[in-house]
Structures are given as C-alpha cells and as structure tokens.
Amino acid sequence: MPVDSIGDYILTMLGDTPAAREIASLMGSKVPDATPSVATGGAAAADSASKGFYRKEDLDDDPYAGLGGGGKKKGGRTGGSMASSSSTVPAASAIVGGARVSTTPAKPAKSKAKAATTSGLDGLRSALRPGRHACSCNARRHALLYNCLACGKVICEQEGEGPCLFCGSDPHTTLDTGATDEAAVAAAARFKNRLLEYDRTSAKRTTVIDDQEDYFSHAAADAWLSQDEKAAAQAALDAREDAKAAARREQRLTFDLGRLTVSDARKGGLLGQSMELEVERMCDDDGPPGATGKGDAAEEAAAAAEAEVEARGSPMCLSMHQPWASLLVAGIKRVEGRSWPTEHRGRLWIASTAKEPSSLEVAQVEQTYASRFSAVHASSGGARYDAVMAMQQQVHTFPAFPTSYPTSALLGCVTITDCLTNEEYVTRFPDAEENESAYVFIATRPRTLRVPQRISGQHKIWQLDAKLALAAVQALRPVSSTWDAKPTGPSQPSQASQASQASQASQAAPSPVARGGPPGLRATAAPFMPPGLSTTSATAAARAAAAKATDAPITAPTRLDLYGGAVMGDAPHATRAPAPISLQADRRQRLQVLQDGLVLLRGALSLDVQQAIIDEIRELGLGPSGFYTPETRGGSMHLQMMCLGMHWDPLTNQYSTVRSNADGQPVPPLPPALWELVCAAAATASEACPSIPDVMPGVCLANFYTHGGRLGMHQDKSESADSLRRGVPVVSVSLGDACEFGYAAVRPEDTDASQTALGGAAKARTVRLESGDILIFGGPARMLFHSVQKIFPNHRPKGLVLAPGRLNLTFREL
Ligand SMILES: O=C(O)CCC(=O)C(=O)O
Ligand SMILES: [Fe+2]
Incomplete structure (x- = not known):
C-alpha cells in the first residue's frame, strides 16, 4: 500500500483527531484542513462530512473511543446548540458547561498539520462537544475543572459542572456540606497548615542528636561542640595520651613476694593486695566452685583477714x-x-x-x-x-x-x-x-x-x-x-x-x-x-536482734539470720544431736481433710525436727544465695525469700537456675533430707485423699515473715503446665509463729462464677497454721487461691530457736 494511502487509512480508521492528522501528515497524506484553530479549540466537525472523518461515537461516547473503533460516518453539525465561531477561544475560561466549535472553512492540510504539530497537546484540549458528556480524558484532552468530591474523578470541561457523570454525586451538595461548617473548614485548614509545617521542618525535627555520645566518646567527637572546640578538645586528648604513654615507659613495679603485694615505686603505694584473695574467693565449702563469695562483703572480709593473718x-x-x-x-x-x-x-x-x-x-x-x-x-x-x-x-x-x-x-x-x-x-x-x-x-x-x-x-x-x-x-x-x-x-x-x-x-x-x-x-x-559465714551471721544476728526490739521488718541487704540473735545454747534441746528429719509417728491421727485435695497434717513435725529444719535453712539463708526481699511490679513483698533447687523470679513468674531478679547468684540445691520429708508428707495426704498424686519436688521457696509480714491472695502457677494439669501437690511446712492462712476457690474480689470449677467454696476460708504443721494442696485443690493474712506473734512452741516471725517452706514439682 502506498504511503499516502496509509495516511488516509489512518485518518479513516482513527477519525479526524489532531493526533490522527499529525500521524497521517507525517506519513505523507494530504490531510484536509479540518479546523483552522486546532491549537485554539476548533473541532473537526465542520469538515468531517466531506472527508468522512467525523464519527458519531467519537463525540457521543468518548473522545478517545474513536481512536480504536470504526463507525458510520456522519456529516454536518453535531447539533443545533452548537455555536458557530471562527475565533480562538481560550479553552478554560470560555467554555464551561457547553461547547464551542469552530466552523471556519478548511485550509490546506499541510500547513494545518504543521500547526497541530507545533501546538502539541495543548491544542488538543479544546475539542469540546456541546453539552455535558462523560469523558475519561482525565483532563488531558479538555481543561480540568475539579475533582469529584465524592469519588475523586477528574472532571474536565467536556463533562462540565454538575452532578458527577461517574458516581452521580452533586458537587454543590458535597461542597455545601463542608463549606457551611465553618468550624470544620477552619479545623481542616489548621490541619493542612500543620502538615505543611511538619513538612517544612521535617529535616530539623528528625535530626538525631546522640546525647549518650558524651559518655562514650571523647570530647573531640562531641556533637555539641563547634569545629574550633572540637579541634581544641582533640589536641588536649592527644596531649593526655602522650603523657600517659610517657608515664607508662617510666613505670616501676615492686613485687613483694613475702607480703604478697605489688606496689608502684613512683606512687609509693600498693597497687594490688594479695593475689591469694582471688583464689580464696573462688573456693568455698558451701557450694560449687566459684559459686560463693562473690559480692559478699563479709566473706571477702573473712578471706582478707585470713590472708592478712598469713x-x-x-x-x-x-x-x-x-x-x-x-x-x-x-x-x-x-x-x-x-x-x-x-x-x-x-x-x-x-x-x-x-x-x-x-x-x-x-x-x-x-x-x-x-x-x-x-x-x-x-x-x-x-x-x-x-x-x-x-x-x-x-x-x-x-x-x-x-x-x-x-x-x-x-x-x-x-x-x-x-x-x-x-x-x-x-x-x-x-x-x-x-x-x-x-x-x-x-x-x-x-x-x-x-x-x-x-x-x-x-x-x-x-x-x-x-x-x-x-x-x-x-x-x-x-x-x-x-x-x-x-x-x-x-x-x-x-x-x-x-x-x-x-x-x-x-x-x-x-x-x-x-x-x-x-x-x-x-x-x-x-x-x-x-x-x-561467720561475719555475715554475726552482723545479721545484730540486725535481727535490733529488729526483734522494734519488730521492724528486716530489709537490710545483710542476710537474715533465722536465729535472730539467739545462740543455739539457749535452746533446751541444743545439746542433743540434731534429729533426723522425718514425720511424727502419729501423723495420720491428726490429719484433717479441709476439702478434696486440701489436707492438713497437724503437728507433723516434732520440736527437734522443726529445729533441725530451721538449722538447715538458716545455714543456707546466711550464704551468698540466702534470704532477700523480692521486689514485684507492685513493690517489695512483705517477707524475705530464699529459693532452693531453682529460683523463682517474681518479675517474670518463672523459674531459673540463677537469681535472675536479685544478684545473679546460683541457687543452692534442695537439701536431700527435706526432699524425703516432702515425699512422705504428700504420700500420707494422698492416703486420705486419693485425688492427690505423688510429688517429686524440685524447688522450695522459703519465706520468712516478721510479725508485720503477709502474702496476698494468689495461685501457685509458675510450675510446668503438666505439673499443674496433673494437680501435683504443693507441700507447705510451717515453722515458728502461727499464721492465719486464707484459701478460696476464687479470688474473693473476683465474681467470675466460672472459676468455681476449681472446687470448694467460692468464699474465702481461713485456717490457722501452727509450727510443725504441713499443708498439702493438690488434685482438685491445686489451683486454690491462698494467702497469709496475719502472723500471731509468739504463738510458737517453747524452746524453738527462730527469730520472731514465721518460716514457711513450700515445695513444688516443676
Ligand atoms: O507462707 C505460706 O504459708 C504460703 C506461702 C505461699 O503461698 C507461697 O510461697 O507461694
Ligand atoms: Fe503460694
């Protein structure tokens, strides 16, 4: 096909659009001068009848539709409303809601095509049909009016003002709604201004200045200093480093092997004490190597004194x-x-x-x-x-x-x-x-x-x-x-x-x-x-004695001495050999089943056994992993605690092998003799209450309550899900002053009836726990809420050597 014909074909197929004309003229076609004012808004309508370029669909439906589709030819004007104009019409200002189409006769195609080429897309924007017609040019072909406030559609001149031809919403209504609400408009303006302000100042506001840099870098790197100040700081730093290096070259150290000291001749003083101390600290009889001594001032003092003696x-x-x-x-x-x-x-x-x-x-x-x-x-x-x-x-x-x-x-x-x-x-x-x-x-x-x-x-x-x-x-x-x-x-x-x-x-x-x-x-x-432990215990004894006088809670960091200032010689049974730790022979006669799964072994321990347990716990309590006052999220607990076997962390409610919330010390093992006692107590309880399964205790929490001590309503539920599910019992040994122990199936302030499934009365009950009693709660009573409501001062067996207050040991299986 000759090139000319291709141009004609394009014009036939694409319609007489400026773009088609441009393409056709480039292909060498003689493009008829459809409009003298392509650049100013004239349309091809006038000449379309003779050339056959004008197609109805192009105008009725979509100006772009003609680019891709055929259709019947239509000649003449597009409608009676079409205004006749030969002048150039400023697209945006003159045509709103209507259309003006030039009727100027055609001029030679070549020069018009050229005009279209030079005018570019601007020229395309003026081709309007009369009346409002849906248009999807997105204001690329016609001048932009506004965006529909409801659906966002870009409304061009061809669509004109009025209800959105896409979604139907009326801009006046939409606009009116906002425009009449002055407060909303003002708020929107403020919001807009704030956003603009944020945008303007964003770089300044988001600049990170690292305050900590002061602590970790030298002055020369200080972000707050000017260049001059930085240079001065760097010079001072260099001078100091030089001085240090020079001083190091002159250092004279004297090692006194007799006195086990190292001294600096220039400074005339001791640099290091006996190297033995380090080794001393690593070794201890009361725990695994390296487990004790660290951080315990009393022990360090003891080791230092020993070294000094030597x-x-x-x-x-x-x-x-x-x-x-x-x-x-x-x-x-x-x-x-x-x-x-x-x-x-x-x-x-x-x-x-x-x-x-x-x-x-x-x-x-x-x-x-x-x-x-x-x-x-x-x-x-x-x-x-x-x-x-x-x-x-x-x-x-x-x-x-x-x-x-x-x-x-x-x-x-x-x-x-x-x-x-x-x-x-x-x-x-x-x-x-x-x-x-x-x-x-x-x-x-x-x-x-x-x-x-x-x-x-x-x-x-x-x-x-x-x-x-x-x-x-x-x-x-x-x-x-x-x-x-x-x-x-x-x-x-x-x-x-x-x-x-x-x-x-x-x-x-x-x-x-x-x-x-x-x-x-x-x-x-x-x-x-x-x-x-001697120094620690002596100090703790003095403290406990003072606490005894004032009945104040013992909160000092020095380890609690469970003897409370008394000496074992005070006790009538002190001269006898320590009793083997076991249950009283008549324990079954004094057993009470308080509810299914909750068993009290009254008087389960003889006085001698109670004392033997206190002695054992006292010794551990004085050690580096001894009693401390736990802090919870709600503040200090009203008791002193020591964990054996594993450490219970009140902050995480979890067990760990070291005292994670306190001093990081390792946890002393569960004493074997106590382990045996607990197994026997649980076995006795389950004879009377078969819902209580066996226990293999892995952890013991020792709580010491002074007379003002207490423990709020809670469940023991930090143990494994398996242990809780099986209802493996908690075994609780009471020593020293009696207490009022509260228990309930639900937290008293909690009215959620679903929790009564825990068994027993929803209403809180109390039982008085005396020295030597063992309480076992397992099976259906394992998740009982319980509390220590008050301590009864001096309600204890005569002759028991224990600081004023109550010692409780709860054993659990993890
Ligand atoms: O002191 C008591 O009798 C109870 C202690 C207790 O409930 C606990 O340590 O979780
Ligand atoms: Fe508890």
Missing part, C-alpha cells in the same frame, strides 16, 4: 601419710585426727610424707569412702532425688578419687575451722566420718595443687616457705565437697579450743589468730558457724 605470720603446713593426704585436699576426707590439739585456724597446707602406700591400702581406704557416700546418698532419696536434681543440673556427685597419691609432696590446702575433742566431734558431727583420734581438726574448703610440689616435710604443723606458698597459691584448684553431711550441733566452744586458748594465753606473744581475723576463725566462745 601475711604477718607464716604459711603453715601439716604432713600426712598417703592416701589420706590426697583424699583430704580432694574434699573426700573431711576431718583429720591427731593426738594433740591445735590452735591453728585458717589455711593449712597439706604435704604428704615419704611413706609409700600399698595398692591394697589405697583400695581399702577408697572403698571405705565410696561406701560412705553410697550410704549418705541412699538416705537422701537416692536415684529419685538424683533424677530431679539432674534435670535441674544440680547433680550431687561424689568427688573423683585422685588419680595418683604422690609422696613427699605439697598437695594443696584446706581451711581449719575448729579443733574438737573426740567426744565433741561425735556429738556435733554424728553423721560424719568416723575418727578415733583424741583431737579432730575440722577441715573445709579443700583445694588441690594442679601440679604437686616435691617437698620434704616436718612433724606436726610446721612453717612453709613463704615464697613457695605464694607460688603454690596461684596453682590451687578448688574442689567440690558438698557430698558429705554438714556439721550441725550445739554451740559451745570446743574443749580443744579452750585448751588451745589456755596454752596460747600462757605464751608471751599472742598468736596471729588471736590478734585478728573474723570471729569464726578464732577459737572463741562464739556459737558454731559455718566457715566463711
């Missing part, structure tokens, strides 16, 4: 035959017997003699200790207890036997806390290993040397070379020694200590021990206290 005096050493020497520093053997007493307290180095033990001798001794461990282990719940503790990673294992028993060697050290006559030893340590010597040295905090040092020993307790001791201290390794029974018992000063003191008093110069050191390290008439 620094002034001389390190002391005891020679022992193998295999006992190695077993002592390995924490397997816990005491050492001699025919002579000693006044030595504190660190005692242990050296082995030259006598080689036979393999039979070693095997026999090891066997003796292994069987002893099995006996202690079996009496404390054995495998079932192990299973629970292993789950909580608190495995009680027997310390490993030494792999060798070197002779003539320095092996390690222990801390001597006391020297007892044999009679005293048997009374105070009825469960501990046998020893028939006239005097028994109580050894704690065993530590072994990584590499034993060859040495030739002397008799009795002798002075070790200070330099060797200093080197040895750094090679010490703590060992766990928690497997054996802990010393418990009366608080009289040992006769052996008195004998030592008497002999010491007769000497002209006081011994280092008498001159200094914490009370527990001295041979005084102080009550027996576990090593490392």
Whole structure:
C-alpha cells in the first residue's frame, strides 16, 4: 500500500483527531484542513462530512473511543446548540458547561498539520462537544475543572459542572456540606497548615542528636561542640595520651613476694593486695566452685583477714601419710585426727610424707569412702532425688578419687575451722566420718595443687616457705565437697579450743589468730558457724536482734539470720544431736481433710525436727544465695525469700537456675533430707485423699515473715503446665509463729462464677497454721487461691530457736 494511502487509512480508521492528522501528515497524506484553530479549540466537525472523518461515537461516547473503533460516518453539525465561531477561544475560561466549535472553512492540510504539530497537546484540549458528556480524558484532552468530591474523578470541561457523570454525586451538595461548617473548614485548614509545617521542618525535627555520645566518646567527637572546640578538645586528648604513654615507659613495679603485694615505686603505694584473695574467693565449702563469695562483703572480709593473718605470720603446713593426704585436699576426707590439739585456724597446707602406700591400702581406704557416700546418698532419696536434681543440673556427685597419691609432696590446702575433742566431734558431727583420734581438726574448703610440689616435710604443723606458698597459691584448684553431711550441733566452744586458748594465753606473744581475723576463725566462745559465714551471721544476728526490739521488718541487704540473735545454747534441746528429719509417728491421727485435695497434717513435725529444719535453712539463708526481699511490679513483698533447687523470679513468674531478679547468684540445691520429708508428707495426704498424686519436688521457696509480714491472695502457677494439669501437690511446712492462712476457690474480689470449677467454696476460708504443721494442696485443690493474712506473734512452741516471725517452706514439682 502506498504511503499516502496509509495516511488516509489512518485518518479513516482513527477519525479526524489532531493526533490522527499529525500521524497521517507525517506519513505523507494530504490531510484536509479540518479546523483552522486546532491549537485554539476548533473541532473537526465542520469538515468531517466531506472527508468522512467525523464519527458519531467519537463525540457521543468518548473522545478517545474513536481512536480504536470504526463507525458510520456522519456529516454536518453535531447539533443545533452548537455555536458557530471562527475565533480562538481560550479553552478554560470560555467554555464551561457547553461547547464551542469552530466552523471556519478548511485550509490546506499541510500547513494545518504543521500547526497541530507545533501546538502539541495543548491544542488538543479544546475539542469540546456541546453539552455535558462523560469523558475519561482525565483532563488531558479538555481543561480540568475539579475533582469529584465524592469519588475523586477528574472532571474536565467536556463533562462540565454538575452532578458527577461517574458516581452521580452533586458537587454543590458535597461542597455545601463542608463549606457551611465553618468550624470544620477552619479545623481542616489548621490541619493542612500543620502538615505543611511538619513538612517544612521535617529535616530539623528528625535530626538525631546522640546525647549518650558524651559518655562514650571523647570530647573531640562531641556533637555539641563547634569545629574550633572540637579541634581544641582533640589536641588536649592527644596531649593526655602522650603523657600517659610517657608515664607508662617510666613505670616501676615492686613485687613483694613475702607480703604478697605489688606496689608502684613512683606512687609509693600498693597497687594490688594479695593475689591469694582471688583464689580464696573462688573456693568455698558451701557450694560449687566459684559459686560463693562473690559480692559478699563479709566473706571477702573473712578471706582478707585470713590472708592478712598469713601475711604477718607464716604459711603453715601439716604432713600426712598417703592416701589420706590426697583424699583430704580432694574434699573426700573431711576431718583429720591427731593426738594433740591445735590452735591453728585458717589455711593449712597439706604435704604428704615419704611413706609409700600399698595398692591394697589405697583400695581399702577408697572403698571405705565410696561406701560412705553410697550410704549418705541412699538416705537422701537416692536415684529419685538424683533424677530431679539432674534435670535441674544440680547433680550431687561424689568427688573423683585422685588419680595418683604422690609422696613427699605439697598437695594443696584446706581451711581449719575448729579443733574438737573426740567426744565433741561425735556429738556435733554424728553423721560424719568416723575418727578415733583424741583431737579432730575440722577441715573445709579443700583445694588441690594442679601440679604437686616435691617437698620434704616436718612433724606436726610446721612453717612453709613463704615464697613457695605464694607460688603454690596461684596453682590451687578448688574442689567440690558438698557430698558429705554438714556439721550441725550445739554451740559451745570446743574443749580443744579452750585448751588451745589456755596454752596460747600462757605464751608471751599472742598468736596471729588471736590478734585478728573474723570471729569464726578464732577459737572463741562464739556459737558454731559455718566457715566463711561467720561475719555475715554475726552482723545479721545484730540486725535481727535490733529488729526483734522494734519488730521492724528486716530489709537490710545483710542476710537474715533465722536465729535472730539467739545462740543455739539457749535452746533446751541444743545439746542433743540434731534429729533426723522425718514425720511424727502419729501423723495420720491428726490429719484433717479441709476439702478434696486440701489436707492438713497437724503437728507433723516434732520440736527437734522443726529445729533441725530451721538449722538447715538458716545455714543456707546466711550464704551468698540466702534470704532477700523480692521486689514485684507492685513493690517489695512483705517477707524475705530464699529459693532452693531453682529460683523463682517474681518479675517474670518463672523459674531459673540463677537469681535472675536479685544478684545473679546460683541457687543452692534442695537439701536431700527435706526432699524425703516432702515425699512422705504428700504420700500420707494422698492416703486420705486419693485425688492427690505423688510429688517429686524440685524447688522450695522459703519465706520468712516478721510479725508485720503477709502474702496476698494468689495461685501457685509458675510450675510446668503438666505439673499443674496433673494437680501435683504443693507441700507447705510451717515453722515458728502461727499464721492465719486464707484459701478460696476464687479470688474473693473476683465474681467470675466460672472459676468455681476449681472446687470448694467460692468464699474465702481461713485456717490457722501452727509450727510443725504441713499443708498439702493438690488434685482438685491445686489451683486454690491462698494467702497469709496475719502472723500471731509468739504463738510458737517453747524452746524453738527462730527469730520472731514465721518460716514457711513450700515445695513444688516443676
Ligand atoms: O507462707 C505460706 O504459708 C504460703 C506461702 C505461699 O503461698 C507461697 O510461697 O507461694
Ligand atoms: Fe503460694
């Protein structure tokens, strides 16, 4: 097809639109001059009849529709209303709501096509049909009037003013609604202005200035300084760094190996105290290595005092035959017997003699200790207890036997806390290993040397070379020694200590021990206290005594001493051996079923057993993971708490292996003897109330309430979903002053009847819990709400040694 014809074809197919004309003229067609005023709004209507370009659909429906569709030709004017005009009409101003179409005769196509080309799209905007017609040009072809306020459609001149041809809404109504509401218009204007203001100031407002930078960077990087100030600050910084570097080059340090100190010659002062202290802090008899001592000022003071005593005096050493020497520093053997007493307290180095033990001798001794461990282990719940503790990673294992028993060697050290006559030893340590010597040295905090040092020993307790001791201290390794029974018992000063003191008093110069050191390290008439805890307990005792006088709650950070300032000697039963922790024989006769699943074992514990439990808890409570006052989101609790087995965090309501909300300390294990007691109590309760299942307690919360103490209504529900679902009981042991214990199936202020499904009365009831009672709530009563409403001061068994108040232990299975 010739190119000309293509142009014609385009005009035929696309209609006489300016765009089509332009294309056709580019293709070389002789485009007739449809309108003299393409650029000013004229339409092709006038010439369309002769050229056949004008099509009805193009105008009736959509100006763009003609581009794609065919249709019948239509000649002449489009309607009587069509105005005749040869002038150029400003599109936007002259034509609103109507249309003006030029009737000017056609001019040569070429020049008009050119005019269309030069005028561009502006020229297209004026092609209007008379009247209002729906148009989808989006004001690209016709001049823009406004947007429909209802549907947003772009209204062009072709559509004209009036109800929207798309959605039908009337702009006047729409506009009127807003326009008459002056308040709304003003608010909208304010809002608009605010947005514009935000936009204008956005960069300024969103600039981040890091205030913290001051703390973490030097002045030269301070965002608040000007360039000059920054430069000055940088110069000062450089000068300081230079000065420091110069000073470092001149540093002279003096290591005093005798006094275990490091000093700076220029400054003329001590830089570091004894390096021993660090090692001392790592080792403790009352918990796993590294678990104690940190952060406890009293213990640090004790260790410092011990080191000071040693620094002034001389390190002391005891020679022992193998295999006992190695077993002592390995924490397997816990005491050492001699025919002579000693006044030595504190660190005692242990050296082995030259006598080689036979393999039979070693095997026999090891066997003796292994069987002893099995006996202690079996009496404390054995495998079932192990299973629970292993789950909580608190495995009680027997310390490993030494792999060798070197002779003539320095092996390690222990801390001597006391020297007892044999009679005293048997009374105070009825469960501990046998020893028939006239005097028994109580050894704690065993530590072994990584590499034993060859040495030739002397008799009795002798002075070790200070330099060797200093080197040895750094090679010490703590060992766990928690497997054996802990010393418990009366608080009289040992006769052996008195004998030592008497002999010491007769000497002209006081011994280092008498001159200094914490009370527990001295041979005084102080009550027996576990090593490392003495200062803490003395301070706590003073505090508790003060609290007793004022009956004020004990909130000081010093650990609570459950003896409350009393000494065990005050108690009538104190001279007797501690009772094995078990239930009273007649417990079944005094059992009360308060409701299904809620059982009270009245008087389940004898006075001696109550005291034994208090003693055990007191010792743990004085330790680094002892009693503290928990903070909840609502403030401090009105009690002091210590957790055993796992730590209950009141902020998260969850259990953790360390005291997550307090001091990060690890949690002491659940004492095996208490574990057994709890299993037995739950078993007794379930005999009377079969809805109560067995319990394998993994955690104990010890709460101490002073006379003003209390605990609000709550459920114990931090345990696992499985434990709660099975209704595994909570076992609660009451000691000391009686209390009013409230319980209810629903929280009293809660009227939600759905909760009565918990069983029992919805109304709160109370029961008085006395010292030695055990309350068990499990099965359908497991989720009971309960509270401690008040403490009855001095309502307690006579002779019980416990600070004024109530001690409660709740045992739960996780
Ligand atoms: O002290 C008591 O008798 C109750 C203690 C208690 O409910 C708890 O520790 O959750
Ligand atoms: Fe509770």
